[in-house]
Amino acid sequence: MIDPHHDDAASAFARLALELHEAPGVEETVDAVVQFALQALNCTYAGVAFSARGSRPEVAAVTDPVVADIYELQISSQDGPLVTAMREQVPVLIRDTTTETRWPVWAGKVAALGVRSVLDVPLAAGPVPRRVVGVLGLYSPDPDAFAPDDEAVAHILARHASVALASARQEAALAHAVDARKLVGQAMGILMERFDIDADRAFAVLRRYSQDTNTKLRDVAQQLIDTRKLP
Incomplete structure (x- = not known):
């Protein structure tokens, strides 16, 4: 995991910024984001879902089919940490799906998939109040997997990803x-x-x-x- 206080972290994020800038399209940009998440954070799986005005969130990228399953469980019910992070523009941390009480039905299904820790971070762009363009989801089979350092790095990654994705989507449009x-x-x-x-x-x-x-x-x-x- 990258230590956000170490010089290597700055170099890693500089490389990420360059990679995101050079990505030819939205698909390549979002793939770069989730792959970097696997390298920089204490997560086993990662994914990105886009927000869509007037419609359900759209799954943009996943590093494993289990993430798609986790997303679909929330998209179909319109409830869960992904939906909350997107709607309320706040990060959502679940330390252990086996003891999660906010979304017990969803959490039980996710625990059955072998995922114990979840961290959903909004991807927001534009002037304040920022518009949420999506959510970066991080997942681990270990309980309490995300330390404060992980959360700090996730927020930095989300800021880089937000700018890059907003730009890529605008260029595509x-x-x-x-x-x-x-x-x-x-x-x-x-x-x-x-x-x-x-x-x-x-x-x-x-x-x-x-x-x-x-x-x-x-x-x-x-x-x-x-x-x-x-x-």
């Missing part, structure tokens, strides 16, 4: 938007050539089909490009 504009432009070109109409009319046709069929404009454009036919 921008890339998706640029791709959508390109698709719509290509579809408009097809309509303009086929029906001898101007750009405004071509866009109006695409938008009408999008509304009439309750299909995203990007998907209407993609279907026209692929099939040369409107939905």
